[in-house]
Amino acid sequence: MKKSKHNKWADHYTLKAKKEHFLARSVYKLKEIQQKYKVIKKRDRVLDLGCSPGSWLLYAADLTGKKGEVVGVDLKPLSNEVSMKLPSNARMYVGDVLSISDDLSELIGGNYNVVISDMAPATTGNKTVDAARSFELCKTALVIAQDLLKPGGAFVCKIFQGEDFKNFLDLVKTGFNKQKTFKPESSRKSSKEMYIIGFGKR
Numbered sequence: 001m002k003k004s005k006h007n008k009w010a011d012h013y014t015l016k017a018k019k020e021h022f023l024a025r026s027v028y029k030l031k032e033i034q035q036k037y038k039v040i041k042k043r044d045r046v047l048d049l050g051c052s053p054g055s056w057l058l059y060a061a062d063l064t065g066k067k068g069e070v071v072g073v074d075l076k077p078l079s080n081e082v083s084m085k086l087p088s089n090a091r092m093y094v095g096d097v098l099s100i101s102d103d104l105s106e107l108i109g110g111n112y113n114v115v116i117s118d119m120a121p122a123t124t125g126n127k128t129v130d131a132a133r134s135f136e137l138c139k140t141a142l143v144i145a146q147d148l149l150k151p152g153g154a155f156v157c158k159i160f161q162g163e164d165f166k167n168f169l170d171l172v173k174t175g176f177n178k179q180k181t182f183k184p185e186s187s188r189k190s191s192k193e194m195y196i197i198g199f200g201k202r
């Protein structure tokens with residue numbers, strides 16, 4: 001079967017990710033955000049919400065270096081490939097961000113420099129439903145960020161654009177000194193996903 005131009009383009013990023021030993025094309029999205037905004041610095045403490053299969057976790061741990069720390073949470077465990085090469089400054093917990101138990105909350109701790117969320121709901125194909133579920137995840141990620149970030153900290157959050165997109169941007173505006181929206185080159189053009197970045201937690 002002949003491949004469409006779009007598929008060829010998609011394959012490019014998937015192959016590039018495999019070549020560099022990252023499982024998901026997702027890692028390029030964080031790389032683009034990092035190149036442009038330098039959100040994660042050496043020695044930072046980073047919380048990665050929706051971290052599985054784990055490419056952001058590995059990349060963030062690389063950026064923070066051994067004196068930094070990255071903690072991930074996801075409904076699903078990391079892929080075997082990521083688990084096998086998880087560095088000592090990164091760890092993850094299986095859990096639901098929408099209902100974090102007291103025990104998990106204690107393990108996650110606080111005092112973070114950066115909270116990143118690449119969480120996505122299981123998609124239904126109905127853009128309105130998917131965007132509403134994404135909005136719920138984003139609102140929860142924002143509450144967690146406001147709770148666990150140090151003043152001045154940064155927040156990166158993926159949202160599926162829908163009718164609540166502007167509402168979410170306004171919520172981020174109230175908690176952070178500056179905010180940007182960013183659509184990575186590596187994100188499929190047909191995807192409704194967008195990243196919102198908040199700088200300088202108040």
Ligand SMILES: C[S@@+](CC[C@H](N)C(=O)[O-])C[C@H]1O[C@@H](n2cnc3c(N)ncnc32)[C@H](O)[C@@H]1O
Pocket residue numbers: 024026027049050051052053054055056057073074075076095096097098118119120121122137
């Ligand atoms: C696009 S993937 C993240 C990819 C990841 N950034 C990486 O680089 O490997 C989205 C993740 O969000 C997770 N997720 C969705 N809802 C969640 C919830 N309520 N609590 C925790 N994780 C959730 C999914 O399980 C999925 O692994």
